Amino acid sequence: MTDDWGQRRAKPVAVGPAARHRLPRSQRMRRERARRRRRITGTLVTALLAVVVVATVVLGAKLWHTLAGDRGDFRGDGERDVVIQIHEGDTTTAVGQTLLDTGVVATVRAFVDAAHGNDKISAIQPGFYRMRTVIPAASAVERLADPQNRVGRLVIPEGRQLDDTIDMKTDEVTPGIFTLIAQASCVELDGVDHCVEADDLRTAAGTASPAMLSVPEWAALPVTQMGRDHRRIEGLITPGTWNVDPSGSATTILSRLIGASATAYTAAGLPRSAEPLEMSPYDVLAVASLVQRETKPADFPKVARVIYNRLHQHRKLEFDSTVNYRLDRQEVATTDADRAEPTPWNTYMTEGLPATPICSPGEDALRAAEHPADGPWLYFVTVDLQGTTLFSADYEQHLANIETAKRNGVLDSVR
Numbered sequence: 001m002t003d004d005w006g007q008r009r010a011k012p013v014a015v016g017p018a019a020r021h022r023l024p025r026s027q028r029m030r031r032e033r034a035r036r037r038r039r040i041t042g043t044l045v046t047a048l049l050a051v052v053v054v055a056t057v058v059l060g061a062k063l064w065h066t067l068a069g070d071r072g073d074f075r076g077d078g079e080r081d082v083v084i085q086i087h088e089g090d091t092t093t094a095v096g097q098t099l100l101d102t103g104v105v106a107t108v109r110a111f112v113d114a115a116h117g118n119d120k121i122s123a124i125q126p127g128f129y130r131m132r133t134v135i136p137a138a139s140a141v142e143r144l145a146d147p148q149n150r151v152g153r154l155v156i157p158e159g160r161q162l163d164d165t166i167d168m169k170t171d172e173v174t175p176g177i178f179t180l181i182a183q184a185s186c187v188e189l190d191g192v193d194h195c196v197e198a199d200d201l202r203t204a205a206g207t208a209s210p211a212m213l214s215v216p217e218w219a220a221l222p223v224t225q226m227g228r229d230h231r232r233i234e235g236l237i238t239p240g241t242w243n244v245d246p247s248g249s250a251t252t253i254l255s256r257l258i259g260a261s262a263t264a265y266t267a268a269g270l271p272r273s274a275e276p277l278e279m280s281p282y283d284v285l286a287v288a289s290l291v292q293r294e295t296k297p298a299d300f301p302k303v304a305r306v307i308y309n310r311l312h313q314h315r316k317l318e319f320d321s322t323v324n325y326r327l328d329r330q331e332v333a334t335t336d337a338d339r340a341e342p343t344p345w346n347t348y349m350t351e352g353l354p355a356t357p358i359c360s361p362g363e364d365a366l367r368a369a370e371h372p373a374d375g376p377w378l379y380f381v382t383v384d385l386q387g388t389t390l391f392s393a394d395y396e397q398h399l400a401n402i403e404t405a406k407r408n409g410v411l412d413s414v415r
Contacts, residue, residue, distance in 0.1 A: 072109065073105075073110040073137050074135055077132075078133055079134045080133050083130055083151060084128070084131050085098070092111075092112055096111035099131070105140050128151050128246060129150055130187055152187070156241075159362065160176060162177045162234050165329055174330070177237055181196070181244060181254075182195060183195075185248075201253070212255060214255040215258060216236075218281040219281070226356065236357075237258060274370075277370070284366075285357050286354060287369040288368070289359045290307060290354075293359055294321055295382070302389075306377045306379070309378055320334045321358060322345045324338075326341075375393075376393040378392070378395075383405040384410060
C-alpha cells in the first residue's frame with residue numbers, strides 16, 4: 001500500500017506575534033513604493049521652498065538697494081507727507097529714531113551723519129514738523145531746518161478770550177483762542193489742507209466732560225455748573241506759546257492745552273496762593289481776568305485791591321468788561337441797555353464775580369490777583385488816552401474823576 005501520509009498532513013505554520021503581522025509579498029511591495037514616492041515628494045517641496053526663500057531675499061535686497069542705495073540711505077523725492085513730533089530734550093539720535101519709525105529715513109546712522117555739524121539741527125525746537133517719507137537723510141535734515149515745515153505752533157497773547165471780539169471803534173476783529181487754535185492746526189499734506197475747525201473746538205468745549213478736557217480739580221465744579229456753554233473753559237488755557245498736534249481731534253487738542261495750563265498754574269502756585277485770600281483758586285483766576293481786561297500792567301495790583309474791597313463790602317463790581325464779554329466786543333464804556341441785560345457775567349446786574357473768567361490772564365495779572373496792593377480804594381477810572389487811571393475810596397471823588405475822563409474823550413457816559 002502506498003504511503004501518502006506525507007501528502008495528506010498539514011503544512012507547518014508559524015505561530016506568535018511576528019507571524020500574526022506578516023503581510024503578503026504583494027502588499028509589502030506596494031507599501032515600499034508609496035514610501036519612496038513620499039520621500040521624493042518631500043524632497044521636491046523642500047527644494048521649492050528654498051528657491052522661494054532665496055528669491056525673496058534677492059528681490060528684497062534689490063528693492064532695498066533701489067530705495068536706499070548702497071550706504072543704507074533712501075533716494076528720490078519721497079512718497080507721502082507725514083507729521084512728526086520732536087520732544088523736549090531729544091538728541092540727534094532720538095530725532096533720527098523718530099524719523100526711522102515714521103518711515104522718513106532708511107537708518108538712524110544716515111540721519112546722524114547727515115546732521116553732523118549742522119547748527120540748525122542742533123538748535124531745532126520741540127514741536128511738530130511736516131516731513132516726507134522715504135527721502136534721503138540729507139533731505140530730512142534740510143526739511144527740519146526749514147522754518148516753513150514747522151506746523152502746529154500756537155501763540156496765545158495775554159488777555160485773549162475764547163471767541164473772536166470786535167473793536168467797536170475800528171471794526172477790527174481780534175481772533176479768539178478757538179480761531180488761533182484752528183489756524184495753528186492747519187497743515188497741508190500731499191496738497192490737501194487738514195484743519196480742526198473753530199466750531200469743532202467750540203462744540204468739544206461745551207460737550208466733552210471736564211475729565212476728558214483735563215480740567216483741574218479746583219475748576220471742575222464751576223465748569224460743570226455752566227452746563228454745555230463752551231465758555232465754561234474760559235481762562236483755563238494760559239497765554240503763551242504752545243505746540244498743537246495737527247492730527248489731534250478737537251477734544252484732544254483742548255485736553256492737552258488745558259492739562260498743560262493746569263500744570264503751569266500749579267507751578268505758579270495758584271491753588272496754594274488762594275488760601276490766604278480766602279478765595280477758591282477758580283475765583284482768583286476770575287479776578288486775574290478782570291484785572292487783565294480793566295487796566296494796564298502798572299495798575300494791576302491796585303485794581304485787584306479794588307475788586308477785593310468791593311467783594312468784601314458786598315458791592316457790585318460794575319465792570320464794563322464783564323458786559324462786553326458776553327457781547328464779544330471791546331469797548332471802554334457800555335450803554336444803559338447793555339448794562340441792563342442779565343447774563344452770567346454782567347456784574348452790573350449781579351453781585352460777586354462773573355460766572356467764569358472773562359479772558360486768559362497773563363502772569364502779571366495773576367500775580368496781582370494773588371498779591372493785591374494795600375489800599376482803601378473802591379473806584380477807579382481811566383481818564384486819558386495815555387491810560388492814566390485814578391483810584392479813589394470816595395464816591396464824590398470818583399464822579400469828579402469821571403468828568404475828567406469825559407472831558408478827555410475817554411468816556412461818553414457815566415460808568
